[in-house]
Amino acid sequence: MGAAALVVAAAQFGAMGAQAQSGGRAGARIPAVKPGANTSFTSLKQIDAGVLNVGYAEAGPSDGAVVILLHGWPYDIHTYVDVAPLLATAGYRVIVPYLRGYGTTRFLSDKTPRNGQQAAIAADVIALMDALGIEKATIAGCDWGARTANIVAALWPERCKAMVSVSGYLIGSREANKKPLPPKTELAWWYQFYFATERGRGLRAKPQRIRQTDLATRITEMDLRRRHVQSQRGGLREPGSRRHHPPQLPLAAQPGGRRAEVR
Numbered sequence: 047m048g049a050a051a052l053v054v055a056a057a058q059f060g061a062m063g064a065q066a067q068s069g070g071r072a073g074a075r076i077p078a079v080k081p082g083a084n085t086s087f088t089s090l091k092q093i094d095a096g097v098l099n100v101g102y103a104e105a106g107p108s109d110g111a112v113v114i115l116l117h118g119w120p121y122d123i124h125t126y127v128d129v130a131p132l133l134a135t136a137g138y139r140v141i142v143p144y145l146r147g148y149g150t151t152r153f154l155s156d157k158t159p160r161n162g163q164q165a166a167i168a169a170d171v172i173a174l175m176d177a178l179g180i181e182k183a184t185i186a187g188c189d190w191g192a193r194t195a196n197i198v199a200a201l202w203p204e205r206c207k208a209m210v211s212v213s214g215y216l217i218g219s220r221e222a223n224k225k226p227l228p229p230k231t232e233l234a235w236w237y238q239f240y241f242a243t244e245r246g247r248g249l250r251a252k253p254q255r256i257r258q259t260d261l262a263t264r265i266t267e268m269d270l271r272r273r274h275v276q277s278q279r280g281g282l283r284e285p286g287s288r289r290h291h292p293p294q295l296p297l298a299a300q301p302g303g304r305r306a307e308v309r
Contacts, residue, residue, distance in 0.1 A: 095177035102144065105134035111137075145171055184208040193211075
């Protein structure tokens with residue numbers, strides 16, 4: 047859902063970019079990208095940035111306006127494998143980094159505290175921009191990446207040309223998130239507790255047994271089954287008109303792309 051929305055946002059950016067680069071001519075168009083047409087990035091790069099050695103994909107001209115795309119959890123840079131070429135075609139320089147704890151991104155020192163706190167990931171983005179010599183960029187993200195984009199815009203507005211925040215978290219209050227939501231609402235977010243508490247230790251110890259795509263599919267299937275059962279028992283009642291967000295349980299990132307339990 048988040049990636050699909052970003053494809054739409056990318057198309058809007060692309061249309062604006064194509065029009066600007068064509069001298070403002072009306073009717074400037076860019077080729078459409080069929081979802082699923084791309085399965086990988088042509089190459090990955092590495093760069094030391096702040097406390098990390100960051101792995102990232104790059105597309106588009108080196109002198110283009112910069113767009114940084116931030117993935118969420120439990121996803122990775124391939125969230126944007128269709129979005130990046132669309133923006134690149136429109137003339138943007140697209141940077142898609144693995145966030146700390148993912149892919150080829152590693153801590154430079156074993157002594158650096160492993161921290162998944164909200165602002166730490168945003169600080170990583172600023173460090174990456176500094177390392178790449180990028181003064182200002184459009185920051186876009188979905189899920190946890192959306193929250194990171196929010197924080198970059200809030201704390202470093204001078205580095206943020208524009209922001210796209212899709213399908214997910216705003217800047218949250220750790221204290222407010224200690225308060226439970228209604229039981230039915232909490233049930234919808236069972237997987238967050240499973241992966242962030244002692245119960246999920248076995249799954250984290252052998253991550254090769256479950257691929258991220260399989261996990262997303264299983265979560266969706268279980269949610270549909272739960273809704274079907276509820277509807278058969280007398281109707282499905284959604285939470286109030288106000289949208290509820292799950293408690294945000296930051297996960298401490300460890301070297302090697304593994305995530306550790308919160309202490």
